[in-house]
Amino acid sequence: MKSTDSTSLERPGSLLARLRRRGLRLTAQRRVIAQALEEAGVHLTADEVFERAVARLPELSRATVYNTLNQLRALGEICEISLDDGPRRYDPNVTERHQHLVCDSCGTVRDVIPSGDVSLPEDQQHGFVINEVQVIFRGLCPACAKPSRP
Amino acid sequence: MKSTDSTSLERPGSLLARLRRRGLRLTAQRRVIAQALEEAGVHLTADEVFERAVARLPELSRATVYNTLNQLRALGEICEISLDDGPRRYDPNVTERHQHLVCDSCGTVRDVIPSGDVSLPEDQQHGFVINEVQVIFRGLCPACAKPSRP
């Protein structure tokens, strides 16, 4: 595998830069995986990441994609979202606090910033220590909402 | 399979009663599946449902559990929740509007009723038609929060 001129690839806040800073080795595989994740406007499944990444690096294997995604998640550099059906999707945006908007028809996921606030009253906390509140807005994207049948 | 004296089993709002009202046939399999779902205080995975149900009806098969859960969900009589890892869980409480509280350590899920409200400002809706807002509170349950190491 050709060694990479990493300096040109590491924009300060990029996934790749964060990866390096965490002490992970900078390999070609990780580079194409990070690129695939960041370049996509929507949140990809592991398989979609693989497809896009393997286009740039044909010897890439699926296992490496899964391993890398899991490592990144463990480090908190990406987050994983499970919808009710279909495979998990991965979100490289972890620096900005946000929630998700999901199309129930085609499965597309977008980042959104909601207004307002929810919380759990004491009597609803059941003794839990609450760390995070996750909100998923569900509905239909513009394309799927159109009842067009020409 | 022995026919069941269904009257004694159908408390008015029970899953079983709702099942019957929807025109589904009342079988022993569906009965034990509904019982398993309703008797558990927490929300079970398909496999947990199977385990508990098969204890009462040894000839029950996994496929039937999945089929039945899917039918119930399609009818809107139960709801399915996907956490970020582990299999999906099923919630028989669909009559009361509620959200979920999840333990990140052991995976337990409880129903809760939050206060406050979130919404998406126009400029965050991306043209979507929003149908539902799902909220998941994540944290540690009392048992898992305890740092006990005797």
Next chain:
DNA sequence: CTCCATGCAAAAGGTTTGCACTCCC
């Protein structure tokens, strides 16, 4: 009696793992 429902087993995803080889640091 007629279908819906079931069991079984196989298949279909999606994801993880063991092992030997590779290559970054």
Next chain:
DNA sequence: GGGAGTGCAAACCTTTTGCATGGAG
């Protein structure tokens, strides 16, 4: 050079499906 990282293939886990049998209504 050493150990993290990788590819491959097989294993795993969860869920779905095809088909023949069985039982509810």
